[in-house]
Amino acid sequence: xxxxxQKTPERSEPSRGPFSDLVARLFREKPLGAxxxxxxxxxxxxxxxANVLAPHAxxxxxxxxxxxxxxxxxxxxxxxxxxxxFSRVLIGAQLSMIxxxxxxxxATIVSIILGVLSGYLGGWVDMVIQRMVDAWMTFPGLVLLxxxxxxxxxxxxxxxxxxxxxxxxAGSRIVRGSVISVRENMYTHAAQSIxxxxxxxxxxxxxxxxxPVLIVLFTTRVGAxxxxxxxxxxxxxxxxPPQPTxxxxxxxxxxxxxxxxxxxxxxxxxxxxVVVFAVNIFGDALRDLLDPRMRGLR
Amino acid sequence: MQSYIARRLLALIxxxxxxxxxxxxxxxxxxxxxxxxxxxxNDISTGQDRAKVEAALGxxxxxxxxxxxxxxxxxxxxxxxxxxxxxxxxxxxxxxLPVTFExxxxxxxxALTVAIPIGIYxxxxxxxxxxxxxxxxSLVMLAIPGFWxxxxxxxxxxxxxxxxxxxxxxxxxxxxxxxxxxxxxxAILLGLSLSAVTMRMTRTMMLEVMRQDYIRTARAxxxxxxxxxxxxxxxxxxxxxxxxxxxxxPMLIGGAVIMxxxxxxxxxxxxxxxxxxxxxxxVVSGVFMVVGIGxxxxxxxxxxxxxxxxxKVRTS
Numbered sequence: 338x339x340x341x342x343q344k345t346p347e348r349s350e351p352s353r354g355p356f357s358d359l360v361a362r363l364f365r366e367k368p369l370g371a372x373x374x375x376x377x378x379x380x381x382x383x384x385x386x387a388n389v390l391a392p393h394a395x396x397x398x399x400x401x402x403x404x405x406x407x408x409x410x411x412x413x414x415x416x417x418x419x420x421x422x423f424s425r426v427l428i429g430a431q432l433s434m435i436x437x438x439x440x441x442x443x444a445t446i447v448s449i450i451l452g453v454l455s456g457y458l459g460g461w462v463d464m465v466i467q468r469m470v471d472a473w474m475t476f477p478g479l480v481l482l483x484x485x486x487x488x489x490x491x492x493x494x495x496x497x498x499x500x501x502x503x504x505x506x507a508g509s510r511i512v513r514g515s516v517i518s519v520r521e522n523m524y525t526h527a528a529q530s531i532x533x534x535x536x537x538x539x540x541x542x543x544x545x546x547x548x549p550v551l552i553v554l555f556t557t558r559v560g561a562x563x564x565x566x567x568x569x570x571x572x573x574x575x576x577x578p579p580q581p582t583x584x585x586x587x588x589x590x591x592x593x594x595x596x597x598x599x600x601x602x603x604x605x606x607x608x609x610x611v612v613v614f615a616v617n618i619f620g621d622a623l624r625d626l627l628d629p630r631m632r633g634l635r
Numbered sequence: 636m637q638s639y640i641a642r643r644l645l646a647l648i649x650x651x652x653x654x655x656x657x658x659x660x661x662x663x664x665x666x667x668x669x670x671x672x673x674x675x676x677n678d679i680s681t682g683q684d685r686a687k688v689e690a691a692l693g694x695x696x697x698x699x700x701x702x703x704x705x706x707x708x709x710x711x712x713x714x715x716x717x718x719x720x721x722x723x724x725x726x727x728x729x730x731x732l733p734v735t736f737e738x739x740x741x742x743x744x745x746a747l748t749v750a751i752p753i754g755i756y757x758x759x760x761x762x763x764x765x766x767x768x769x770x771x772x773s774l775v776m777l778a779i780p781g782f783w784x785x786x787x788x789x790x791x792x793x794x795x796x797x798x799x800x801x802x803x804x805x806x807x808x809x810x811x812x813x814x815x816x817x818x819x820x821x822a823i824l825l826g827l828s829l830s831a832v833t834m835r836m837t838r839t840m841m842l843e844v845m846r847q848d849y850i851r852t853a854r855a856x857x858x859x860x861x862x863x864x865x866x867x868x869x870x871x872x873x874x875x876x877x878x879x880x881x882x883x884x885p886m887l888i889g890g891a892v893i894m895x896x897x898x899x900x901x902x903x904x905x906x907x908x909x910x911x912x913x914x915x916x917x918v919v920s921g922v923f924m925v926v927g928i929g930x931x932x933x934x935x936x937x938x939x940x941x942x943x944x945x946x947k948v949r950t951s
Binding site: 468469471472473474475476477478479480481483484485486487488560564567568571572573574584587592595596599602605606609610611613614617618 | 649650651652653654657661664774775778779780782786787790793884885892893907908911912914916920922926930931934
């Protein structure tokens with residue numbers, strides 16, 4: 338008990354908010370999850386500063402240095418056009434993070450809207466929304482994404498919108514469940530009985546109480562979205578080609594070159610796996626700390 | 636049991652309705668004009684009356700009429716014709732569905748034969764080194780994208796040993812051995828990624844069941860450990876695992892799309908991708924609908940199998 342307490346003094350400022358409390362608990366109780374979070378933050382920083390960190394421009398071609406194996410100048414080798422793989426992986430991290438955060442944020446908003454409408458209003462609204470969610474979730478995520486992309490065409494805004502919608506609708510079930518449990522609490526009934534308006538109750542009573550669920554939902558969605566975007570890019574339906582996405586760098590169309598430069602098949606997949614792994618264990622740890630009831634959900 | 640089945644079937648109706656709306660919208664939201672597309676792709680001369688083509692397709696009718704006409708046709712098994720091959724979509728589906736079904740079935744067999752014994756082992760040896768290895772493995776498998784594993788399997792054996800997985804499809808009933816040789820690698824890859832979740836679930840369920848009183852009673856009566864697990868614990872532990880298989884059906888189909896693309900397996904996943912790149916929209920929406928209904932059907936079977944596995948469900 339005393340040893341973890343010795344670590345905290347450096348971080349304990351005079352007034353500790355709920356956020357730094359959570360961080361402290363994460364490091365103390367879930368070191369593995371904290372490590373996952375740190376790895377994720379490292380990738381996030383790589384993404385943010387990708388343009389500064391990248392030693393070469395990601396789309397600079399150089400015929401003279403095609404298929405260079407990893408070296409000091411090209412830490413991850415070069416591809417069939419002589420582009421530096423390391424720089425491309427860094428910019429790929431940036432794109433993954435943009436898609437991950439934007440789509441996960443959108444997904445969370447969609448989940449809140451649907452989940453709150455369905456869970457708080459109940460009745461026929463709930464019935465209709467839930468059957469629609471059922472129907473939507475019947476379709477395999479990837480198949481749905483392929484079909485929608487074939488309609489709206491590939492591109493960053495489309496990808497973010499459709500991934501956000503996809504995961505938002507799926508996640509609305511979880512939000513609905515927690516809204517229903519909060520709605521039945523005494524303080525909600527009390528607020529209703531003194532005549533508080535619906536919006537007021539939602540803002541002051543429901544939303545703050547489902548916050549832990551939303552945080553966990555958002556975190557796990559970031560990983561899922563990054564993986565989905567990579568899958569789409571792999572199939573040639575993600576961001577259009579010159580963009581160095583991790584999925585696109587592994588795409589089937591470039592496999593012929595991987596036989597000549599096997600290193601091309603390694604870095605993007607490894608980054609993808611490490612990021613998703615890190616987000617998963619970080620999300621699991623957050624969930625255990627914030628809302629143990631969600632255990633088993635993904 | 637009959638009323639249970641009837642209730643399940645009734646609950647399916649609203650979902651089916653919304654599924655049909657989603658598929659119908661996906662057809663109507665197609666960019667550009669289907670008529671233009673058909674006219675250009677079938678080399679219909681521009682002089683031909685456009686309105687005639689529209690009328691032939693029923694596009695001059697109000698949306699609601701179009702919907703019911705489409706629904707009626709779909710119910711009779713008419714999903715339209717491919718814009719490129721001019722064959723019926725249903726014919727193409729009939730040729731391709733069994734291929735995906737085979738891949739899915741083999742993957743499921745791989746997933747279950749890997750996941751259930753290892754999950755049980757992990758639960759029996761809770762918090763030992765073996766348990767940690769199993770749990771880390773399943774966490775890593777959850778994070779590794781299937782398409783990367785597939786790419787690695789295609790590239791590295793070829794570079795190191797001059798060996799590459801077969802990508803030459805032969806139907807099972809013509810040359811079963813050759814067919815299985817082709818399907819085995821993708822089925823193992825897909826099965827392994829599916830096994831991660833099942834493994835975790837089996838472990839959790841076994842841990843929970845093994846702590847129950849009736850297990851202690853059986854043990855006190857002197858029931859052997861193997862019989863205890865297989866006959867007493869596993870049946871109760873299996874119920875959530877069956878649900879999980881149902882929930883994984885969409886994942887399985889999504890994974891099949893990827894594996895079919897990498898290993899050039901002519902199933903419905905590859906059919907969908909080809910159709911998307913050729914802008915063959917009747918085929919896209921045909922596959923879309925069949926996949927949706929397929930998943931609904933799998934979930935129904937899973938629901939019904941509860942009743943069989945767990946007598947409590949039938950009466951509740």
